[in-house]
Amino acid sequence: MAYMHIGKDFVPPDAPGKVTGRIKYSEDYTREGMVYARLLTSPVPHGRVVNIDASAALAMDGVVGILTADDVYPDGEPQSTGLKILTNEPTLVGEPILAVAAVDEKTAESAMALISLTIERLPFVLDPLDSLREGGADAYTGGNTFVFRQGFAQEKWTSDQITSFQNGREPSAEPQQSWEYGDLEAGFASSDFVYETSFSTAGYPHMSMEPRSAMAYWENGKCYLHGTSQSLTALAEPMANIIGVPLEDFVFINEATGGGFGQRSRAGSIPSMAIPARFSQKINRPVMMRVTREEEFTIGGARQGLQGWIKVGFRSDGSMAAMDMYCVSDSGGKGGGGDANSAAAGVSALYQSEAMRFRNTSIGTNTGHRGAQRGPGENQIMAIVAPIMDKAAEALGLDRLAIRKMNAAQNGDVSGSRSTPFTSAYMPEALEMAAEQFDWEGRKSRSRQANGSKVTGLGIGQGYHNAGRSGMDGIVRMLPNGRLQMHTGVGNLGTYSYASTSRAAAEVLKMSWDDCDIITGRTDRHLAISSPQDGSNSIFTNTRTAYGAAQDMLAKMKEIAAMDLGGAAADYDIDGSRVYQITDNTVGMTYATVAQRALELGGKFTGEAEVPEDLNSLTALSVSRLAGSALMGIYHDPRHAGNPPGFAVAMIEIELDTETGKFDIIELVNIAECGTVVHPQGLKNQLVGGAVWGIGLSVLERHLYDPQNGIPASTGFWQSKIPTYLDTPANIGTGWVDLPDPENPVGARGIGEPSMGSVSAALNAAISDALDGHLFDAAPVTTDMIINHVAGISEEAIPLAQNNFRG
Amino acid sequence: MYPVNPKLTRRRFIKGVIASGAAATSTSIWYAANGAERPPGAVERLIRINVNGQVRSVDVPPQETLASTLRYKLGLTGTKLGCNRGECGACTVLVDDIPSYGCSILTHSVKAMRIETVEGLESANGDLHPVQQAFVEELSPQCGYCTPGQVMAAVGLLRANPNPTREEARQGMAGNICRCGSYDSYLNGVMRAAEIG
Amino acid sequence: MVATSHDVMPDIELYQPTDEASALALANTLGSDGWLLGGGQDTYGWLKDRNKTPAAMIELTQVDAWKGIRETADGVEIGAVTTITEIATNPLIQSKYALLSTAAGRVASPQIRNVGTLGGNLVQDARCWYYRRGLDCYRAGGNICYADSPEGLNREHALFGSSRCVAVSPSDTAPALVALDATMVVSSVGGQRLIAAQDFFVGPARDITHMTVLNEGEILTAVRIPNTWANAEFYFEKVADRNVWDFALVNVAAAFKVSGGTIEDVRIVCGAVECVPRRLDAVEDAIRGQQRSEQLAEEVASIASEGARPLNYNHFKVPLMENLVKRAIRG
Numbered sequence A: 001m002a003y004m005h006i007g008k009d010f011v012p013p014d015a016p017g018k019v020t021g022r023i024k025y026s027e028d029y030t031r032e033g034m035v036y037a038r039l040l041t042s043p044v045p046h047g048r049v050v051n052i053d054a055s056a057a058l059a060m061d062g063v064v065g066i067l068t069a070d071d072v073y074p075d076g077e078p079q080s081t082g083l084k085i086l087t088n089e090p091t092l093v094g095e096p097i098l099a100v101a102a103v104d105e106k107t108a109e110s111a112m113a114l115i116s117l118t119i120e121r122l123p124f125v126l127d128p129l130d131s132l133r134e135g136g137a138d139a140y141t142g143g144n145t146f147v148f149r150q151g152f153a154q155e156k157w158t159s160d161q162i163t164s165f166q167n168g169r170e171p172s173a174e175p176q177q178s179w180e181y182g183d184l185e186a187g188f189a190s191s192d193f194v195y196e197t198s199f200s201t202a203g204y205p206h207m208s209m210e211p212r213s214a215m216a217y218w219e220n221g222k223c224y225l226h227g228t229s230q231s232l233t234a235l236a237e238p239m240a241n242i243i244g245v246p247l248e249d250f251v252f253i254n255e256a257t258g259g260g261f262g263q264r265s266r267a268g269s270i271p272s273m274a275i276p277a278r279f280s281q282k283i284n285r286p287v288m289m290r291v292t293r294e295e296e297f298t299i300g301g302a303r304q305g306l307q308g309w310i311k312v313g314f315r316s317d318g319s320m321a322a323m324d325m326y327c328v329s330d331s332g333g334k335g336g337g338g339d340a341n342s343a344a345a346g347v348s349a350l351y352q353s354e355a356m357r358f359r360n361t362s363i364g365t366n367t368g369h370r371g372a373q374r375g376p377g378e379n380q381i382m383a384i385v386a387p388i389m390d391k392a393a394e395a396l397g398l399d400r401l402a403i404r405k406m407n408a409a410q411n412g413d414v415s416g417s418r419s420t421p422f423t424s425a426y427m428p429e430a431l432e433m434a435a436e437q438f439d440w441e442g443r444k445s446r447s448r449q450a451n452g453s454k455v456t457g458l459g460i461g462q463g464y465h466n467a468g469r470s471g472m473d474g475i476v477r478m479l480p481n482g483r484l485q486m487h488t489g490v491g492n493l494g495t496y497s498y499a500s501t502s503r504a505a506a507e508v509l510k511m512s513w514d515d516c517d518i519i520t521g522r523t524d525r526h527l528a529i530s531s532p533q534d535g536s537n538s539i540f541t542n543t544r545t546a547y548g549a550a551q552d553m554l555a556k557m558k559e560i561a562a563m564d565l566g567g568a569a570a571d572y573d574i575d576g577s578r579v580y581q582i583t584d585n586t587v588g589m590t591y592a593t594v595a596q597r598a599l600e601l602g603g604k605f606t607g608e609a610e611v612p613e614d615l616n617s618l619t620a621l622s623v624s625r626l627a628g629s630a631l632m633g634i635y636h637d638p639r640h641a642g643n644p645p646g647f648a649v650a651m652i653e654i655e656l657d658t659e660t661g662k663f664d665i666i667e668l669v670n671i672a673e674c675g676t677v678v679h680p681q682g683l684k685n686q687l688v689g690g691a692v693w694g695i696g697l698s699v700l701e702r703h704l705y706d707p708q709n710g711i712p713a714s715t716g717f718w719q720s721k722i723p724t725y726l727d728t729p730a731n732i733g734t735g736w737v738d739l740p741d742p743e744n745p746v747g748a749r750g751i752g753e754p755s756m757g758s759v760s761a762a763l764n765a766a767i768s769d770a771l772d773g774h775l776f777d778a779a780p781v782t783t784d785m786i787i788n789h790v791a792g793i794s795e796e797a798i799p800l801a802q803n804n805f806r807g
Numbered sequence B: 001m002y003p004v005n006p007k008l009t010r011r012r013f014i015k016g017v018i019a020s021g022a023a024a025t026s027t028s029i030w031y032a033a034n035g036a037e038r039p040p041g042a043v044e045r046l047i048r049i050n051v052n053g054q055v056r057s058v059d060v061p062p063q064e065t066l067a068s069t070l071r072y073k074l075g076l077t078g079t080k081l082g083c084n085r086g087e088c089g090a091c092t093v094l095v096d097d098i099p100s101y102g103c104s105i106l107t108h109s110v111k112a113m114r115i116e117t118v119e120g121l122e123s124a125n126g127d128l129h130p131v132q133q134a135f136v137e138e139l140s141p142q143c144g145y146c147t148p149g150q151v152m153a154a155v156g157l158l159r160a161n162p163n164p165t166r167e168e169a170r171q172g173m174a175g176n177i178c179r180c181g182s183y184d185s186y187l188n189g190v191m192r193a194a195e196i197g
Numbered sequence C: 001m002v003a004t005s006h007d008v009m010p011d012i013e014l015y016q017p018t019d020e021a022s023a024l025a026l027a028n029t030l031g032s033d034g035w036l037l038g039g040g041q042d043t044y045g046w047l048k049d050r051n052k053t054p055a056a057m058i059e060l061t062q063v064d065a066w067k068g069i070r071e072t073a074d075g076v077e078i079g080a081v082t083t084i085t086e087i088a089t090n091p092l093i094q095s096k097y098a099l100l101s102t103a104a105g106r107v108a109s110p111q112i113r114n115v116g117t118l119g120g121n122l123v124q125d126a127r128c129w130y131y132r133r134g135l136d137c138y139r140a141g142g143n144i145c146y147a148d149s150p151e152g153l154n155r156e157h158a159l160f161g162s163s164r165c166v167a168v169s170p171s172d173t174a175p176a177l178v179a180l181d182a183t184m185v186v187s188s189v190g191g192q193r194l195i196a197a198q199d200f201f202v203g204p205a206r207d208i209t210h211m212t213v214l215n216e217g218e219i220l221t222a223v224r225i226p227n228t229w230a231n232a233e234f235y236f237e238k239v240a241d242r243n244v245w246d247f248a249l250v251n252v253a254a255a256f257k258v259s260g261g262t263i264e265d266v267r268i269v270c271g272a273v274e275c276v277p278r279r280l281d282a283v284e285d286a287i288r289g290q291q292r293s294e295q296l297a298e299e300v301a302s303i304a305s306e307g308a309r310p311l312n313y314n315h316f317k318v319p320l321m322e323n324l325v326k327r328a329i330r331g
């Protein structure tokens, strides 16, 4: 289909502000009378605050006040997992206990040293298996796990059960969670190659570039919060609830977000923004709370680490007959994370196993909280499974590409526990395209070839994420001057989807982009709700709403034209600036005139009547405030059917030096299968960014806590090993299949997360290839692991360790 | 009440950490108390610094970092703090044309030098600097938080080496982390800037 | 402090002497209350964390006499406040002592190299994360080592020479200077003393709270590299997790004088395996007078790690070190 805007590059309105430094992030604001808050955080991994004596600090020159958990929870703290604003019952080192405000940050920091904090230490634990073991400590006061709707519980295995699991055998304990489909036993019985192993993947910090700083003030009973988020509208109402202010009295300002990869999608993952809001309310001054890199580590959340066991069976033709997976998931100090479940669903989607069983138990540790982080679960497990696919191919005498094609998801296929059909799926095409761009056939023979101490390794990886939601709203307005205002609530987190999805509205109305304005950045500009922008869903979800709102406007425009110029609405068409009669295009009126007429007519045309009933509350509020101001298109998106997948395929050639454990990436291509391409440059950025993240997961990133004291070791970029320019290739090849999906009006689906899983999988497979097919059954595979393997050293690492080296 | 982890007995707890007030003496600023013994000749707080070609008078305490002065005294918030520890490059500015971490340099150390920030690159008529223009054309930034630092590193690189190879550009930009992983797009931008430069 | 993140520079006085005499006088008067400041790249983290709390900083970089690279009758002299970038890119160093320029080019990141000084790189403090986090370990004056313990996170720690503390030498330039037989020029109000690079660094057995022999009031003013090794055959390699910023897991600096294929003299020094750059005399002795070859490399590599005492997580440093030595000998 020929589009005006979809599939075309454009200059997103925020791009110039980013290169000039003019765009503002939350910490770039100031306000008359503003004071600075700093956090006093827990020195212990698990404890109970017995006493806080802040008198000396409060007496200090320049100190304005303190805010404690007693201030924010006068009726007691919520007794559940989940991040709290402030707490007297910390379950990890670095959890905020109180905030101090002063005239400058230095004074606030000095004041903290004068606060005497008495904490009762409680037992702590850093590895889920240590907590599962009989007699092991529990991360939370009420147990080591939190069961939805039931509360805290304790889960224990015998020592033998733990040891057996650590030694690679199937866990025998009852899992907390499970699902299965197909006949697992028959699947394994019919398999010609079965691989079984325990594995571990590391949790590691989110580490957005922008720390989650926030500034707040109150004016005329309204709370203004400058904050950071992945979706400024999805987050607004729950954030207002956390602060305790009615939605109509809450203004969330978030022009730009310095990176969000899951941990800023929901208010519950970033309640620290409520601290300056509550503090400002208490002391009646604007409060800036700058968050440090270390705090971004401790409260910014992390990917879940998985300790798992997996068994996979293949038939002689390479088809995956059965997959059995059991995970123990690290829920960290505040609960959270559904990685294991997504991992299993991802394997089901990508490899189409005929029978499958999933089991999981989530256990808390006194480490950073866990939650959604770029391809949670899927991207870890793909790094484990890809080398197993190669093992199977080798055992069955198949080509590594062929075994993936054999199992690839196509139109009509289903996946997951409920056998949900894909809305469309073109994995074979994506594999084909990657193979061509990478020249798989040509490079294949280089696999495992040695050149001195260097060995070539090749890897193929596939990534998947369920990449589309629905049920959100759209608002567009036509001003009397003929300009289109697109009120988007989609966050500006670096994907440019706030702009690219809005273009679906311009597309419907055939308008020149120059005549369109995106209205966003703060909720008092009256925006429509967007989905929380996690789960690669923005493109699918929000093109639907932008498109729908514009369709509503189009219908109203034709109705007005018919009313004024005669005939029926159906007799009219548009050309981007006029509504005209199809039979005689000289009869018509400009968009500007239609908008002026709408203002005269009022009622449904201006959002004063016949507003869709099921609008989300935030959208309804925005519509009520915009009503009567212009011609309005308003839309509530109904639910879609099926599972819109985001797929990616990566191929990698590395040259691994067996003497140093280091490798160079010689070639890397990352191909998207995400429906129609909406914004090529934006998509390309997701593919290269995903590749960098995949490399981080596969070989570098880590989340270290000291087993002796429970203090975090990897609090900065340096110690958590965020990939740099020189750890990633100078060129990354990208491409896209570009076939439309029927469940989206412009054919689009999402890509942000699969683009990482493809690379984490391909790289782990390439390393394994370079080492003669050795499987580490772990991610990351770090330099020292490679050196040890080559040297035949097994050191005293704890099997399946979490929050430590090797996991 | 709670089962005790057998490991706990082996754990060596950090002494003194429980009552953080105990640390007050070691962390309080005691130079003031020692003031009488201080030798003369310490720096004056009121200084003039040349930022983006303008000489500005500022009151700068001796220990203040350049990034703090720029952001909080001069309102030049384009310079970002990603780590405040020399670990990311978001704060990169040019000091006499040399890319430096603004978070890890004292304002007093560079008071006699030319300081350039991202705000100073556009020409008088508002045209973007070639690096900025190229970064827009290539859509190099994603979230944009590392972008001012990337821009300044690229400007510094191209002043020293106006026609770098892609590999030289990569080496030159290596002190800037992009958590969004936009390295490939930034390198495209640097190479394009060298062309249009 | 362990508990709470500190991020702002607290009040500290600053002196910016422009001549040698006043700098030395200030260092003398302020003693342990004063903090010598090169480029500050190793300093500001300590101060922001409030884990080191000096009363004043004495900036050394305004003293012209301590800047720059000069050819001397016996080699070159590098002022201690010369930046690492200058050393990495200086034509004289590149042509005569490429070992040093290569090592300098692998330090940290471009911006840190642009500001960080040679003196600071050599005198920088241990990077053990327990210590940097402000724990009361031996090196911080306490009586415990968190790294050398059954559960300690010691992947990056020492194989050799530990004595309560197992921190390693962090510098990339230090092994190169030891291999080049450099001399450290150290000044104080009391005069000047010259110290062989190899003797400049000290391990915990001798002084657990310092990494060098410098006394209070002493300043490293220059490094002299003799002609002995000029234009020799050099080998430098650093293996780190990330290729920017990260300190070496192991690095090796080697200089060979080879004539007709025979190794006439050699220096091989490893960093990040001991608290000081580790000169591998035994390997040197084993290969001096031998034909430089792959076979020789294979034969002697294991000598490199003799006496190593790996901790829980750093066994890999043993083969890594042997491999790097092998590569150095192979050339």
Ligand SMILES: Cc1cc2nc3c(=O)[nH]c(=O)nc-3n(C[C@H](O)[C@H](O)[C@H](O)COP(=O)(O)OP(=O)(O)OC[C@H]3O[C@@H](n4cnc5c(N)ncnc54)[C@H](O)[C@@H]3O)c2cc1C
Pocket (backbone or CB within 6 Å): A718, B085, B086, B087, C035, C036, C037, C038, C039, C040, C041, C042, C043, C044, C060, C080, C081, C084, C106, C107, C108, C109, C112, C115, C116, C117, C118, C119, C120, C121, C122, C123, C124, C125, C170, C171, C172, C173, C214, C218, C219, C220, C221, C245, C246, C247, C248
């Ligand atoms: C994130 C990060 C990564 C790093 N990675 C590496 C790496 O990979 N390899 C590496 O080698 N280094 C690395 N470093 C260390 C860095 O190279 C040094 O911090 C830098 O070289 C120090 O130089 P400086 O002049 O800035 O030192 P300063 O911070 O000024 O000084 C460091 C120490 O030396 C003392 N000192 C300075 N000059 C003198 C002198 N002339 N006489 C006596 N004492 C003096 C100071 O008092 C201070 O104790 C890294 C640092 C950081 C922050």
Ligand code: SF4
Pocket (backbone or CB within 6 Å): C126, C128, C129, C130, C131, C137, C138, C139, C140, C144, C145, C146, C147, C148, C157, C164, C165, C166, C167
């Ligand atoms: S290795 Fe040294 S610096 Fe590290 S904890 Fe032990 S004593 Fe302290």
Ligand code: FES
Pocket (backbone or CB within 6 Å): B080, B081, B082, B083, B084, B085, B086, B087, B088, B089, B090, B091, B092, B101, B102, B103, B104
């Ligand atoms: S903020 Fe300066 S390097 Fe990160």
Ligand code: FES
Pocket (backbone or CB within 6 Å): A209, A258, A259, A494, B141, B142, B143, B144, B145, B146, B147, B177, B178, B179, B180, B181, B182
């Ligand atoms: S663009 Fe987001 S950190 Fe670089």
